Amino acid sequence: MDQIYTVTTDNGANMLKAVKMLSSDYGNSDGAIVEENKRANVDDDIDLDLQLDLDQLTEESEENKPEDHTENILRDIENSTLGSDFSSSILTGVRCAAHTLQLAVDDALKNVNKGILSLIKKVRRVVKKLRTQTILYMLKKQNLKKPIIDCPTRWCSTVIMLERLLLLKNYCTELAVTKFENFETLTDAEWAKIEEVCRTLQPLKTCTEKLQAEQLTLSDFFSNWLETKLEIKKMNTPFAILIFEFMVSREKHLLENNVLLSALFLDPRFKILLEETQIEKAKTHLKHLWAKMMSLQGNLITSNSDSQECPSSGSESTSDDFESFLKLKEIHHNSGISRSSSSSSVQLHEHLSLRRIEILLDGYNQEQRRISRKTNILEFWKEKSMIQPELYKLAMVVLAVPATQVSVERLFSGLKFILSPLRTNIDEAILEDQLLVRANRIFIKKDNTQV
Numbered sequence: 001m002d003q004i005y006t007v008t009t010d011n012g013a014n015m016l017k018a019v020k021m022l023s024s025d026y027g028n029s030d031g032a033i034v035e036e037n038k039r040a041n042v043d044d045d046i047d048l049d050l051q052l053d054l055d056q057l058t059e060e061s062e063e064n065k066p067e068d069h070t071e072n073i074l075r076d077i078e079n080s081t082l083g084s085d086f087s088s089s090i091l092t093g094v095r096c097a098a099h100t101l102q103l104a105v106d107d108a109l110k111n112v113n114k115g116i117l118s119l120i121k122k123v124r125r126v127v128k129k130l131r132t133q134t135i136l137y138m139l140k141k142q143n144l145k146k147p148i149i150d151c152p153t154r155w156c157s158t159v160i161m162l163e164r165l166l167l168l169k170n171y172c173t174e175l176a177v178t179k180f181e182n183f184e185t186l187t188d189a190e191w192a193k194i195e196e197v198c199r200t201l202q203p204l205k206t207c208t209e210k211l212q213a214e215q216l217t218l219s220d221f222f223s224n225w226l227e228t229k230l231e232i233k234k235m236n237t238p239f240a241i242l243i244f245e246f247m248v249s250r251e252k253h254l255l256e257n258n259v260l261l262s263a264l265f266l267d268p269r270f271k272i273l274l275e276e277t278q279i280e281k282a283k284t285h286l287k288h289l290w291a292k293m294m295s296l297q298g299n300l301i302t303s304n305s306d307s308q309e310c311p312s313s314g315s316e317s318t319s320d321d322f323e324s325f326l327k328l329k330e331i332h333h334n335s336g337i338s339r340s341s342s343s344s345s346v347q348l349h350e351h352l353s354l355r356r357i358e359i360l361l362d363g364y365n366q367e368q369r370r371i372s373r374k375t376n377i378l379e380f381w382k383e384k385s386m387i388q389p390e391l392y393k394l395a396m397v398v399l400a401v402p403a404t405q406v407s408v409e410r411l412f413s414g415l416k417f418i419l420s421p422l423r424t425n426i427d428e429a430i431l432e433d434q435l436l437v438r439a440n441r442i443f444i445k446k447d448n449t450q451v
Contacts, residue, residue, distance in 0.1 A: 003296060005289070006092050006259055008402045010099040019093030090285075090292050092259050097221040098211045098404040101228075104250045105155050105204055108243040116239065119193055120158060122186070123165060124149065129183060130168065135175075144171060156208055159201045162194050200240045203231040212406050217377060218263035219270050221403040225251070226273075258285040259401055266395045268371045268380070283361045286394055290357045293393065357390055364391060407439075414438050 007022075009015035109117070129135070130147040139146060147168060150161040165172075169191060176185035186194070207228040211221060225247075232244045254260060258281055264270050265282035274282065371380065377399065385392040418434050419426065 004091055005397065006094045006401045008094045008096055008405055010096050010405060011103055016093055016095075019091070023091040023093070090288055092257070094218075094257060094259055094401060094403070095254065096403075096405045097216075097218075097225070098208060098406060100250050100254065101204065101208060101211065101225070101247075102155070104246045105201070105243060107246040107249075108239070109155060111246075112239055112242060116193070116197060119190055119197075120162075122190070123162060123194065126172065126184075126186065127161060127165060129181075130172070132181075134181070139168075139171070142171075144168060155201070156205055159198060159205050162198050166191075166194060166198065196237065197239065200232070200235055200237060200243065203228045204243070211404055215378065216403045217267070217399045218260050218401055218403050219267035219377060219399070222254075222260065222264060222273075223270060223373070225254075258282065259398065262286050262289070262394075262398045263401065265365075266381075266391070266398055267377050268368050269373050269375060269377065271365075271368070272370055279365060283358075283365070286361060286398070287354060287357055289397065290390070290394060291354060293397070294353055357394075360388065360390055364388075411435060411439055 007019050009019060127147045127149050130139070131149065136146065145164060145167060148157075148161050148164045150157040152158075172183070172185040175181075175183040207224050210216075210224045213220075229244060229247050229251075232240050232247070255278065261274065261278050261282040262285050264274055265279060265286070377395075381392050381395040381399070415435060418438065419431060
């Protein structure tokens with residue numbers, strides 16, 4: 001749990017609430033662990049009288065020694081903006097980009113005038129008539145494409161249905177003229193309205209397809225979002241204006257997420273889109289993320305050093321019980337000294353590291369100029385890995401956040417091809433293995449050799 005950075009979910013209230021509760025609960029448990037560790041340190045077996053004498057000696061020695069610049073640095077840093085609580089959980093929920101776009105269009109379709117909705121219903125009736133066996137046979141004979149029926153809850157399928165029907169416009173007119181099976185076609189005004197709806201939804205359909213890319217960063221998503229929004233605004237039709245308004249409304253919720261702000265901040269192509277307050281939020285979040293990364297790295301180093309010390313202490317002979325007792329006391333004594341001596345140095349290192357990352361973020365904000373929009377941002381930071389290693393590490397974490405749930409939805413869609421009605425008794429382990437192979441076919445070359 002300590003290493004989970006983000007959770008990408010849809011916009012459902014239950015999912016957003018679950019991630020929020022998970023983050024807050026983990027933060028509370030993290031604080032409880034810290035308090036428990038403090039109590040354990042207080043309850044350590046130490047001679048209180050000896051401790052008091054040591055404290056008095058320490059105070060006398062500190063009065064006589066010159067001013068410690070290290071303590072002044074620590075005090076200044078603690079009093080600065082870096083005094084925020086960077087030890088808490090950074091678990092953050094991210095709204096699925098594709099689902100957010102779908103909701104914006106759905107909102108527009110629900111609030112559009114009844115003329116378009118009634119037209120779509122009429123189109124469905126026409127398509128169902130065209131999908132009868134007799135007409136399908138005639139379409140196939142004339143090498144015409146088969147009409148597609150949409151799923152009412154998926155507007156993208158509605159666009160595909162309308163576009164396919166436009167290709168069959170002349171054929172529908174012929175059927176209406178010959179009155180074949182009492183076929184009724186659409187009027188010229190209705191055909192024109194269908195073309196207008198398709199033109200309006202086409203940029204949104206294109207954006208949806210772009211959001212299904214493999215390496216889609218949050219900044220790339222926002223770029224596609226803004227580009228689509230500008231295209232919709234140019235159309236200046238009532239339906240387009242309605243979609244634009246709902247996209248603006250959804251965009252406000254997106255820009256409240258610090259992870260998205262951080263991704264835009266670390267992307268020189270779109271950093272200029274952020275306001276000053278948003279830049280400050282991004283910098284604070286990145287400092288928080290850096291502190292968490294350093295703490296996890298410190299824990300890893302500590303655990304590795306402990307695992308290396310244990311075998312060496314137990315490798316020697318334990319035939320002499322008294323010698324073993326003395327060695328045990330020596331290990332306990334040395335570990336106590338190392339902890340007390342290293343705590344201040346670790347604290348200094350952490351604070352100086354936070355100070356350095358703050359300076360680097362400020363310098364990046366002031367000096368980094370906008371680069372071409374067509375630049376691959378992952379390649380850009382890869383080239384900067386030797387020059388700015390700290391910012392490179394931050395960028396690789398933030399830009400790796402999944403912007404959509406497309407991969408998960410693909411698994412659900414692919415499951416129906418494996419778990420068919422004729423294979424309902426398949427073992428769970430075998431089903432999981434087959435789904436894993438199907439989901440990772442991109443790593444297999446066409447000649448069936450592993451990459």
